Amino acid sequence: MHATATERLIHPARNIQGSLRLPGDKSISHRYALLGGLAEGATRLTNFSTGADCASSLACVKALGAQITRDGNSVEITGAAGHFTAPKQPLDCGNSGSTMRMLSGLLAGQATGAFTLTGDASLSRRPMERIRKPLAQMDANIDLTDGHAPIVIHGAPLTAIDYTTPIPSAQVKTALLFAGLEAQGTTTVRESVRTRDHGELALRAFGANITRTKNSVSIAGGQSLHAIEAAVPGDLSSAAFFLCAAALFPGSNLIFDDLGLNPTRATLLDVLTALGAHIGVLNLETKNDELVGTVQVNAPPQGLTGTAISGALSAQLIDELPVLAAIGPFTQNGIRIRDAQELRVKESDRIALVAANLRAMGAEVEEFDDGLDIPGGQTLHGATIDAGGDHRIAMAFSIAALRATGDTLIRGAESAAISFPEFFDLLDRVAER
Ligand code: S3P
Numbered sequence: 001m002h003a004t005a006t007e008r009l010i011h012p013a014r015n016i017q018g019s020l021r022l023p024g025d026k027s028i029s030h031r032y033a034l035l036g037g038l039a040e041g042a043t044r045l046t047n048f049s050t051g052a053d054c055a056s057s058l059a060c061v062k063a064l065g066a067q068i069t070r071d072g073n074s075v076e077i078t079g080a081a082g083h084f085t086a087p088k089q090p091l092d093c094g095n096s097g098s099t100m101r102m103l104s105g106l107l108a109g110q111a112t113g114a115f116t117l118t119g120d121a122s123l124s125r126r127p128m129e130r131i132r133k134p135l136a137q138m139d140a141n142i143d144l145t146d147g148h149a150p151i152v153i154h155g156a157p158l159t160a161i162d163y164t165t166p167i168p169s170a171q172v173k174t175a176l177l178f179a180g181l182e183a184q185g186t187t188t189v190r191e192s193v194r195t196r197d198h199g200e201l202a203l204r205a206f207g208a209n210i211t212r213t214k215n216s217v218s219i220a221g222g223q224s225l226h227a228i229e230a231a232v233p234g235d236l237s238s239a240a241f242f243l244c245a246a247a248l249f250p251g252s253n254l255i256f257d258d259l260g261l262n263p264t265r266a267t268l269l270d271v272l273t274a275l276g277a278h279i280g281v282l283n284l285e286t287k288n289d290e291l292v293g294t295v296q297v298n299a300p301p302q303g304l305t306g307t308a309i310s311g312a313l314s315a316q317l318i319d320e321l322p323v324l325a326a327i328g329p330f331t332q333n334g335i336r337i338r339d340a341q342e343l344r345v346k347e348s349d350r351i352a353l354v355a356a357n358l359r360a361m362g363a364e365v366e367e368f369d370d371g372l373d374i375p376g377g378q379t380l381h382g383a384t385i386d387a388g389g390d391h392r393i394a395m396a397f398s399i400a401a402l403r404a405t406g407d408t409l410i411r412g413a414e415s416a417a418i419s420f421p422e423f424f425d426l427l428d429r430v431a432e433r
């Protein structure tokens with residue numbers, strides 16, 4: 001088989017060994033970029049995400065009046081000191097739902113003009129009513145096109161609300177907290193499942209006063225932000241692909257330095273432990289309230305067991321479910337996933353694509369509206385995989401390919417650069433063949 005520029009041929013591996021320091025967390029990089037863009041002063045970030053998504057956030061705040069200088073993974077953002085300027089051109093959010101949803105919250109209260117947010121074909125299909133509805137309750141003037149982008153926002157004075165999110169979403173929570181910064185009164189967001197809290201921690205780092213209880217977060221309006229200096233922790237959702245790969249090969253040994261270990265993100269480590277993998281965590285410290293540490297993973301000699309993931313766990317593992325599903329056939333008892341309907345409205349319909357691609361590799365799999373049943377004890381063969389333009393599908397099946405018989409061709413492999421451009425190079429570095 002021969003791979004073109006948008007394809008990647010993955011050979012099976014014998015083992016996974018090595019030590020990695022990963023580019024900065026995507027969720028944290030977005031939030032630092034957006035808040036740095038609005039803050040007063042020069043925000044200096046190191047180990048900023050190298051993904052195209054976070055570059056979209058930087059480009060948007062630049063178009064809104066922030067100054068950006070970038071040197072590799074180091075970024076300096078001179079913020080707009082509380083007042084964005086409405087650009088003549090639409091704000092292009094690319095493939096990034098995080099940019100579009102969180103920036104909408106930040107722009108809703110900017111009474112300086114009208115803002116149009118657009119995205120690529122995938123982003124233009126994704127649901128935006130989930131931010132329009134609560135922002136409109138705050139008196140924002142925000143229009144969608146059939147529930148989707150383009151989004152048009154006429155900045156307006158906002159009123160605080162007390163809102164319970166109907167579906168767990170850190171992007172929606174963060175959008176509302178960002179809008180709350182500029183609203184009159186105190187905005188409270190309540191959620192039934194505690195989603196990732198990088199928005200709260202970033203607001204605090206930039207000097208905002210935020211109060212939290214177990215299920216709610218409140219922010220008073222009228223607060224201004226000041227610039228920060230920060231090193232972005234390594235991205236645990238990018239590490240997930242390598243953690244799962246290492247967990248598959250008895251004799252593996254993989255170490256990650258400076259990895260983000262925020263407890264609202266680290267559920268994968270518990271799942272891998274429950275599957276029998278050995279996970280060691282060392283050198284814990286906090287940086288701007290974000291937990292960072294060294295992680296070591298070794299596979300169990302007898303292979304991974306199996307598990308069922310549902311309820312709150314599905315929400316907390318949402319970005320890691322594709323790779324967990326992709327390694328499901330190699331476990332002893334399989335992996336069952338439920339309550340994960342949100343996977344259908346990500347960059348692709350991830351339930352459908354995971355099922356189709358597992359079947360292409362010869363696996364048995366059952367698909368449900370809200371999940372998948374993947375029996376264990378299966379042998380997969382190399383196949384042609386369609387990533388459907390979705391970075392996490394391209395990377396998840398590159399991991400399954402390591403344990404298949406024969407080579408696997410990943411079509412749409414270039415999409416990995418949305419979150420993790422270094423993925424294939426690092427995979428070649430740690431995979432022993
Ligand atoms: C993210 C939240 C999640 C996640 C996405 C990043 C964030 O999306 O899937 O990759 O940074 O807040 P939802 O808020 O739609 O669940």
